[in-house]
Amino acid sequence: MSRILILGGTGYTGKLVAKHLLEQTDVTVTIAARRLDKASAFADELNQKYPGQRVCAVHADASNADSLIAAFQGQTLVVVAAPTTAFAEIAIRTALDMGVDYLDVQLGAQKFALLQSASKEIECAGRTFITEAGFHPGLPSALVRYAAAHLDTIERAVTAGYLNMGKGLPYTEAVDELIEMFKDYQAQVYKNGQWTKSSSFELRKIDFGGDIGNKRCYSMFFEELRLLPEMYPSLKEVGFYLSESHWITDYVIMPVTWVWLKIMPNAVRPIGKFLWWGMGTFHRPPYRIELQVQASGLKDGRPAKVLASVDHPDGYELTAIPVVAALLQYLDGSARKPGLWMMGQVVDPVRLMKDMAKMGVNTTTIIT
Structure with a gap:
């Protein structure tokens, strides 16, 4: 056993x-x-x-x-x-x-x-x-591969995450890990046969559908995505994007977090608590964690699209x-x-x- x-x-x-x-x-x-x-x-x-x-x-x-x-x-x-x-x-x-x-x-x-x-x-x-x-990392590349399994040829695969946990989520050391990751934040995406520069990032509107709707999203790179163009040579575009949340979090909390981390890179715990407070204070429904892939390619010689999503109200689950x-x-x-x-x-x-x-x-x- x-x-x-x-x-x-x-x-x-x-x-x-x-x-x-x-x-x-x-x-x-x-x-x-x-x-x-x-x-x-x-x-x-x-x-x-x-x-x-x-x-x-x-x-x-x-x-x-x-x-x-x-x-x-x-x-x-x-x-x-x-x-x-x-x-x-x-x-x-x-x-x-x-x-x-x-x-x-x-x-x-x-x-x-x-x-x-x-x-x-x-x-x-x-x-x-x-x-x-x-969840992420872990599921973005799995979802791209899931979409590819439903197509004969995959040409485009955009994965997007919506994280809105509402209030009451406890602070854990995992948030410290997230802040540490921000120190080496990369945001490249794969477009037109090559990866963009790691120092660059993209904004784009993504329609999550349903009660989430259209959201402005920011590109974010995960190492698991790097091998996908080699696994699927037909891919012309692949990337991960994280959704906006609340305007105060997006335009106040996050910029302060970035500046604070730049000035005091060792202040991981207080920076993490500030960010977590902002996310738990400024929010609006729907409350859940969702990840989806929007892919397109060919099936039986014709253009086809695959939309696949996973969601749960509890991010730890x-x-x-x-x-x-x-x-x-x-x-x-x-x-x-x-x-x-x-x-x-x-x-x-x-x-x-x-x-x-x-x-x-x-x-x-x-x-x-």
């Missing part, structure tokens, strides 16, 4: 990953956290809810290699659900040394560079390392569910391949959509 350890298992995303894993699989789950008392309490809660006494707890500190060595012992795969990119090298090295497969729910240029530098070693060791799993849907493919062997992979490129996107729907994500596919 497979054993999956969740590093950061008492965090918002980690808890949801654990619950969905127990509901969807027969794996045993290890809740790993810096505070063993919290991990043990959550493990007891899960064992009372789900049959089989399949959950245990262990102390793990991502900044301490000895701690991780002890925690990773006997595990099949570790899910890094904690925003610990500052200590990414320790988790990566420990997983390799202990012969454990790896999946992270993180976004970070430094972490990705570390994984790339170890990619040959990962493959030679026969280990499966999956990075940048979750829409992070955890794609992770577990990807793990279902890892556990049955279809996504268990030696090497370093992006989640959106190693999974079967059609099955991913079906499994996410079973776990409560609203999915829509329209082909015209």
Whole structure:
């Protein structure tokens, strides 16, 4: 039986990953956290809810290699659900040394560079390392591949995200990770056979349809998008765009955030709290997280369009569910391949959509 350890298992995303894993699989789950008392309490809660006494707890500190060595012992795969990119090298090295497969729910240029530098070693060791799993990154490239599966030739694929969580969403260290990402913000898109400059960004109106309607969106680059033109040589345009939210957030909160980060790059926590306060204070319905792809190409020799979307009212759920849907493919062997992979490129996107729907994500596919 497979054993999956969740590093950061008492965090918002980690808890949801654990619950969905127990509901969807027969794996045993290890809740790993810096505070063993919290991990043990959550493990007891899960064992009372789900049959089989399949959950245990262990102390793990991502900044301490000895701690991780002890925690990773006997595990099949570790899910890094904690925003610990500052200590990414320790988790990566420990997983390799202990012969454990790896999946992270993180976004970070430094972490990705570390994984790339170890990619040959990962493959030679026969280990499966999956990075940048979750909502975004994770789903944008999967949605492009999902659209391509419904076309004979894909020529254009624009992915767009709408994030409106309303009030009351707690601040977590994941926001710190987001602010760290802003330091290396890139916004290139692929147009006319080449990527635009990383220092440039694009504004465009995108019609989300329904109660969201037309929104002004800002380009944002994810590393998972880079390989798509190679995978689909017919692609002439691909990119990711993030929707505007509230005018105060867009024209006041965000500019102040950028300037503050420029002047005081180490003030990550206060900047993050300021941004989170703005997003939680200035908002209007509809409240949900939505990601969609608008693609076009050819089907049976004729022009065709694919619109596919996923949405959920809870952003943490829409992070955890794609992770577990990807793990279902890892556990049955279809996504268990030696090497370093992006989640959106190693999974079967059609099955991913079906499994996410079973776990409560609203999915829509329209082909015209």
